[in-house]
Every structure is written in structure tokens, then in C-alpha cells.
Amino acid sequence: MPVLPAATDAAAPAGPKETTTAAFRSPEAALGRAARPLRTTEPHDGLADLRPFGRMVGDAPVVGLGEATHSSHEFFTVKQRVLRHLVEEKGFRAFALEAPWSTRLRLDACLLRGEGDLKRITDEEFRGTCRWWNNAEYRDLLQWIRAYNVEHPENPVRFIGDDNGFAGAGLYDAVNAYATAVRPELAAEPHEL
Template sequence: MRPLGAAVGDARLVGVGQAAHGSHDFLALQHRVLRYLVEEKGFRSFVLEAPWSAGLRLDDHLLTGRGDPARIMSEEFQDAYLFMRTREVLDLIRWMRAYNVAHPGDPLRFAGNDSSHVGPELYDRVLDHVRHAHPDLLPTVTRLYRGLRPTLPAGEHMAASLEEPLAVRQEKAARTGRVLELLRARSFAGLTATRGDHLRAVRNAEVVHQVARQNAFDYDDPAEERRALAYRDTVMAENTLWWLRHTGARTVLAAHDGHVYLEGFDPDYPVIQGGLLRRALGDSYRAVGLAFGHGSFNATGTGVAAPRPEDVKVFRSGPAAAGSVELVLDRVGHRNWYLDLRTAPPAVRSWLDHARPKREIGTHWPRDPDRVNLLRSADVLVYLREIRPSRPLLPG
């Protein structure tokens, strides 16, 4: 890890990607990088491509020991987030908790930054704050939130929300937006709430609105769907930056390559989180991209819109495509290796500075390779010769 630590330098935020969501090896590498940066470089925070409400519950577990992390993951990581409900992620959380027990005065923190779901407890947190700090607003906020708090399991709620008529989804977003406006207009009440309490409540109300706003796009309109994808990555960047400022801690961000990269490779994603983070933080954000030669991974078949555990299967990649990134990278003599793209020799940088086919596997397979310009997308590249499937966390 030492050469990677040198590449990280004094960066405050390091994004570590995945070239396949359902890979044991990419999740294990994210854990290994976090552990090294915590123990050797003073990092103290981890942000995952997961719901904000899941992050709050897991962060509370890390700080207090309350709750069962496996149960929290089972309740929160549903639908597209199934690929985070794994033994690898649970091992990471258990290591973080053990670290906090051993270092109670210098704890590790955990956050989710995504906008596809918000659990019922986030509504409860906003209402509890209003009840104690701004009781005059309670009737109004209660009315605006009425019927919005999820009552179904996360996956069912996510699917049902998008099946509602567009006008209903837009009306819900208008209500969550109004709550956010009301809280932003208030200052913290000195005797009943601290400034930190107020800022956290406003952030929670904002995340509730982010999810409602994410659901309020017209996904039957291709142009509107592109705007929805841009909104999602914008929100992920905003939530990550808020967490970075709130904790003041050097942080590891774990997400798919497509959310970590500095430049997008998918024309349907006109805005990506990594590019926004670089714009906001400059060289204080480092992007670590991942690639692999061959192997197996978990995914769903194409066309599965709301995956359930039984939809997830093990797939094996085929040979590297002609002219692909992987075809050349696999010729390097080392089995697993990394390269600081910023200091690579000129000939290597020249080869990297072209868009070429590269496997970027999200939740489904098969799919055509994307075209990625590695030099413009990442600061560091990690290559694994072979990958294995992640280990799903089974119920019970």
C-alpha cells in the first residue's frame, strides 16, 4: 500500500472505484485501502454509494455499538443496493467498530451519499428536531410529511414509488421541498438545539427532498431520464462534500468507477460525481480506477429493473475485446499491479489518452463494453488479473 499512499499524498478525499459491483476482490480492495489510510495516513471516514439513512444507522452503530449491522444492511440494502449487502461490507463495518472500541477518542465515521431511497427513520429525525427546536412548525411539517414515510420494506417502497403517477411524485417533491425551505429559514434555537443539531436536521430534510425529487423525474422521457441521472450524481457529490465539511475527516469514498472517475464514459451520464468533486476540491480529491482481466462476479440479467436476491446470479466475463483496455493491461508481467497515471512515462500516457473499450459492470450483465479514456478519468489505476464473486449476506 505504500506506493498508493504516496500517490494519495495530502488529499482529503480518495475515491476508490469498482469495475464490477458484484466482485469480492473490488470490495476487499476498498476495505484494504481504507484500513491502510486509517492506520498510516490519518483517514477517519468512509462514504459508500448507499442510502443516507443507511449511513446514519451504521454510523450510530460504529459510535455506540447500538444495533446489529447485518440487520441494518438487510433492511437498507435492497433493490439496486443488494450488491452492498455482502460479507465483505459487513467485515469492513465490523473492523471499523473494533477500531472505535480500541480508539474511543478518535472514532471512524460512516456515511451513505445516494438518493434512490430514504428510510423511515430520517423522517423521524426531522420531525423530532422540529418537535424540540421549532414546535410551532410541527403541525405544518407533520401535514407536509403525511403519507410519505415508508411503511413497506425498502425494495418494495422504491419500486412502488416509481410506479405512482408523475403528478403524484411531483406533488410529494413539492411537499418535501417546502419542509426544507421552512427549516432553512430558521436559525438554531439556543436553549433547545445546538447549531450542529440544526445543520444536521436541515441536511436530513434535504436528503428526504433529494429522494422525492429523484422520483419526480419523468423516466419515460429519455431527455428527462438523462437529467435524472445528472441529478443523482450531483446529489452524491453534494452529500459527500457536506460530510467532508461536517466531520473534517480525511475520507475514503467507495463507489462504482462511473461515479468515481473524473470524466464520464457513458453518454447517458452527462454529469458524474468524481468530476464535480475534482472541481470542488482540486487535487485534494484523488480518483482510483479499477480494471480486471477475467473472472466471475454477481449481477442480474439485463432488463431487471428492481432486483431481488433471487435475481442475482454469478456470471463469468468473456475474453477481453479486441482493442480493449484489458487486452493490453493483461500483458503486464505482474498479476496485480497499480500505476500512478500522473507520473507514467510519456509513451504510456499517450496510449492511455484515448477512449477504448473497457468493462464497467454495474448491476446487470451482459452489456457492451464502455469506452473509457483512462488518462482523463483517473489519477491511479489498479489492475487485478482475476476477480471472484462477492459473498451475499443471507437473511438470518
């Protein structure tokens, strides 16, 4: 979106009258010119109304999606529609979420190869500070990824946990098991840490 000048009494930039008058100075008018309405927020409907979004994305290799509130139905269902568009129309092949690395390992294995029960994994992994991801809308998004991967095993969508503040308890257990097997004399030290 172009940067619009702040509303001032200064002369407007040269150009056609309709873009240099009050409409150019009004944020509401600028938003009205740039906005493209969505037909629906429901994730399983068509994606044609997302074409303007696709043009805005262009050739960007990464697209960030946020939400004003966690666990709001419409934010999460629109996120699934946008992900579908990015995967099906733009070739994206990863979905990253603020989740521990260990969650990434479990969910990615489930979405790639069907390992484990998705509901059980989300119930176990999305607790505490990640509990807002444990909802029907995100499970539906993850189920869509799994279905896509079943149909496109040669070019799957991967799940990435990108929370670097906590690696996840499963990885600590793996390090402890490795230390015990390889250097039993040091096994107590990583366990204490």
C-alpha cells in the same frame, strides 16, 4: 502518473534512450514501469505492499475508490485493505458509500457506539438499489471499522452515506413526527408530500 505522449512517428522527447524509444510510446511498457503489484487482495493480511499507493495519495484529503463490478469479492476486499492503509498510515477517518443519509445515521451509530445489530442494519438498509452493498465483504469492512473504533474511541472512523437522491424513509418519519409534535395543525401536509 505522468501523461504519456500518444504513439506517433514524431520524434520522441529528449532524454535517456530507454525512455524515448518504443517503450515510451507503448502503453503496456508505460504501465509496466508504473505498476506496483499487490501481494494479496485479502483484507486481513499486511499492508506493506500498499506503501507505493500511500506515496501516490500524498497529502490528499479525499481518496475515491470504485469497482468495475458491484459485489465482486476481490474489489471489496481490496477496498478494505486500502481503507485500513488510509486509516492506519495516512490518518483518514471517514468512509463514504453511496447510501442514504438514514443509512449513515444507523451505521454510524453502530460503528461508533455499537448500537444495533450490524447484520440486521445491513439487511434492512442495503436493499433495492443498494443491495450490492449487502454482502459478507462489506460487513467484514464495517466490522473492521467497529473494532478500530473500540480500540480508538478518541479518534474513530465515521461512516457517511452520500447518496443525495434519497434521504431514506427514516428521515421522512422523523420529519412527520416532529411536525405532529410541534405543529399538529400542519402534520397532514408533510405526510402527504
